[in-house]
Amino acid sequence: MITIELENFDLEQICNSGQCFRMKKISENRYAVHAADKYLEIEQEKTLVTFHCEETEFLFFWISYFDLDADYGRYIKAINPRDQYLNRAAETGNGIRILRQDLWEMIVSFLISQQNNIVRIRRCIENICTRFGEEKTTWDGRTYYAFPKPEALAMASEEELRDCNLGYRAKYVAGTARAVAAGEISLEEISSMRYKKAKEQLLTLYGVGEKVADCICLFALHHLEAFPIDTHIRQALDAHYKRGFPNRRYKGMQGVMQQYIFYYELTQKK
DNA sequence: CAACAGGGGACAC
DNA sequence: GTGTCCCCTGTT
Numbered sequence: 001m002i003t004i005e006l007e008n009f010d011l012e013q014i015c016n017s018g019q020c021f022r023m024k025k026i027s028e029n030r031y032a033v034h035a036a037d038k039y040l041e042i043e044q045e046k047t048l049v050t051f052h053c054e055e056t057e058f059l060f061f062w063i064s065y066f067d068l069d070a071d072y073g074r075y076i077k078a079i080n081p082r083d084q085y086l087n088r089a090a091e092t093g094n095g096i097r098i099l100r101q102d103l104w105e106m107i108v109s110f111l112i113s114q115q116n117n118i119v120r121i122r123r124c125i126e127n128i129c130t131r132f133g134e135e136k137t138t139w140d141g142r143t144y145y146a147f148p149k150p151e152a153l154a155m156a157s158e159e160e161l162r163d164c165n166l167g168y169r170a171k172y173v174a175g176t177a178r179a180v181a182a183g184e185i186s187l188e189e190i191s192s193m194r195y196k197k198a199k200e201q202l203l204t205l206y207g208v209g210e211k212v213a214d215c216i217c218l219f220a221l222h223h224l225e226a227f228p229i230d231t232h233i234r235q236a237l238d239a240h241y242k243r244g245f246p247n248r249r250y251k252g253m254q255g256v257m258q259q260y261i262f263y264y265e266l267t268q269k270k
Numbered sequence: 271c272a273a274c275a276g277g278g279g280a281c282a283c
Numbered sequence: 284g285t286g287t288c289c290c291c292t293g294t295t
Contacts, residue, residue, distance in 0.1 A: 018277070114278040120292070121277085167291025172279085209279045230277040262277085 002058045003050045008072035010095020011044045017096050017263045019219045021109055021122045022129075022147075034129075035065060036102035037146035039138055067097045067222075075256045080249060085240045086257065089264035096259050099219060103187050104180070105147045106220035107205065110212040111172045120165070127164035128173075132156055154181035172207025179205060195223040218255040227254040232265045 011031050015023045022034035026041070033040045040062065041052040051058050063069060076090045112124045125147075132148035153161075154177040161170035179185055185205065190198050198221055202213040214228035227245065229237070237245055250257050 110277085113276095115276060115289090115291075116278090117276045117293080162291090165292075168289055169291075207279065211278065215277080228277080232277065 001050060001052055002055060003048060004068075005047050006049050006068065007047065008076070008094055009044075009047075009049060009066070009068075009097065011042060011049075013093050013095040013263060014066075014097055014099070016266065017093065017259055018118060018266065019099055019215075019259070020101060021118070021125050024122075034144065034147070036105055037134065037136060039136070039144050064100050067100060070097075072097065072256070075253050078250065078253065079257075080246070086260065089260040090257075092267060093260045093263040096256075096263060098222060098224065098255060098259060100222050101220050102147065103191060103216070103220040104150055106216045107176065107180075107202070107208070108147075108153070108173055110215045111176060111207045112166060112169050113215075114169065114207075114212065116169075124165050128153070128161070128166075131160070131164060150177050150180040150187075153177035169207070175206035176208070191221065195221075195225050198223065199226070218258070224253050224255040225251070227258045230262075233258065233262060236261050236265050 011029075012025070014020070015025060015031060020033075020035075024032055026032045029045060030041060030043045033042060038057070038061065043050040043052070051062055053062065072094070076094060079086050079090055081087070108128070109121070109125055113121050116124075129145040129147055132152040133145035134148075134152075136144050136146055138144060153173060156174065156177070158170045158174045161173055164170075166173060180187060185201060190201050193201065195217055199213045199217050202208050202216055203210075208216070211228050211230055214226040217223040217226040218228060227247070245254070245257075247254055
């Protein structure tokens with residue numbers, strides 16, 4: 001168990017920022033996180049955050065996962081003081097972190113996300129984990145399921161994937177899983193590529209388009225210059241940035257700004 | 271019951 | 284780059 005003090009860190013904001021689909025609130029101030037094959041419970045009391053895991057796992061996995069070494073105050077300070085909209089957005093989402101999630105998990109998650117709502121996306125992912133993921137045990141003896149490996153999903157039939165509620169997205173997951181399992185594309189190589197190259201490779205996958213590729217680049221590969229444009233962001237850009245988003249000013253941190261905007265739009269609609 | 275929207279993408283032209 | 288289809292499920 002590790003307790004540390006953190007600035008610009010808010011579990012509720014991270015959970016609702018739409019980048020991770022396997023994090024959920026389990027009680028007041030306490031969240032459960034599934035990531036790749038790991039499980040963590042985490043608590044927050046104002047700036048005091050407690051990770052319920054061993055120190056080695058905290059050091060070698062969760063620090064990177066939650067981007068704890070980064071200074072998000074620096075991103076917020078970089079915002080144009082005259083941009084009222086972005087300042088409001090960043091104020092609302094000032095505890096958001098861009099997570100470093102598993103590449104394969106993000107590929108499948110965002111394949112499933114297309115033309116889909118968040119509640120159902122979560123259910124779909126839970127379904128494929130339960131059905132095709134490796135069985136694991138928490139420190140206190142409870143069973144959970146890891147995210148299924150490419151090989152496991154490559155062996156699944158399209159119909160089995162449809163049974164997991166994927167709908168027409170089943171063929172995308174099946175096709176992409178087979179391509180990865182067959183070695184037609186190397187996740188390891190993509191991990192070491194720069195943004196432009198990585199995105200280009202991801203676009204060759206069946207079912208991966210512009211928006212999904214950018215989500216994968218941002219939420220798995222931590223390419224902060226990726227700026228995924230979905231329907232919500234599109235509306236926000238049309239309303240507040242008629243001359244386009246100031247990419248030059250926010251060079252290398254557009255993805256962080258995208259998250260502030262996305263989260264802000266989501267909270268406004270409730 | 272019908273209509274519709276929900277974090278798009280493939281494919282043809 | 285534009286249009287059309289995909290044909291999913293939950294909500295209204």
